[in-house]
Amino acid sequence: MCALFALSGDVLAGTASSPFTVTGTVVANCTISTTGISFTYDPVSANAAADALNSGTVTIACTKGSAPSIGLDNGLNAGAASKGPRAMRLGATANYLGYDIYWPGTKTSWTAAAPFVPSAPTSKAPRAFNMDGVALAGQDVTVGTYTDTVTATVNF
Numbered sequence: 565m566c567a568l569f570a571l572s573g574d575v576l577a578g579t580a581s582s583p584f585t586v587t588g589t590v591v592a593n594c595t596i597s598t599t600g601i602s603f604t605y606d607p608v609s610a611n612a613a614a615d616a617l618n619s620g621t622v623t624i625a626c627t628k629g630s631a632p633s634i635g636l637d638n639g640l641n642a643g644a645a646s647k648g649p650r651a652m653r654l655g656a657t658a659n660y661l662g663y664d665i666y667w668p669g670t671k672t673s674w675t676a677a678a679p680f681v682p683s684a685p686t687s688k689a690p691r692a693f694n695m696d697g698v699a700l701a702g703q704d705v706t707v708g709t710y711t712d713t714v715t716a717t718v719n720f
Contacts, residue, residue: 594626595690596634596718601697605661607705616699622716624682625690632685632720634693635676636665639712647700649673652710661710662703666696676717 601620605611626632638650641660645651648662664673667680674680674695682693 592630633679635679
């Protein structure tokens with residue numbers, strides 16, 4: 565007995581395909597850092613009639629196209645000095661030195677209620693903005709080192 569097997573050289577294999585979508589969501593994000601403000605105040609001559617000026621910086625790095633705004637709180641001693649909305653305190657005493665912080669290049673008080681709104685970032689590169697500080701003239705204050713803590717917040 566002889567058996568014949570027929571083998572085909574072409575083996576048919578089935579295939580199927582399915583397209584799919586790949587998505588990526590870019591989120592708005594910012595980082596913030598600060599460099600503080602330090603004043604030298606002379607109530608007898610230099611600052612008897614002229615404000616003491618100095619500046620610090622706030623630096624933000626935000627996602628390109630986000631809409632950041634930067635607010636500064638009023639510090640720990642708001643309204644405690646004879647002048648100014650903010651106040652630095654001499655240790656644990658009742659002595660205060662009044663000051664304010666303005667938006668860059670302006671006389672607009674920089675607060676949480678009146679945040680500085682920079683232009684939308686065109687890249688994620690950090691951008692630094694001046695905080696223009698003013699210790700107000702004409703204060704009759706005690707010798708020593710006055711301090712306050714202000715918190716900067718970036719909203720995006």
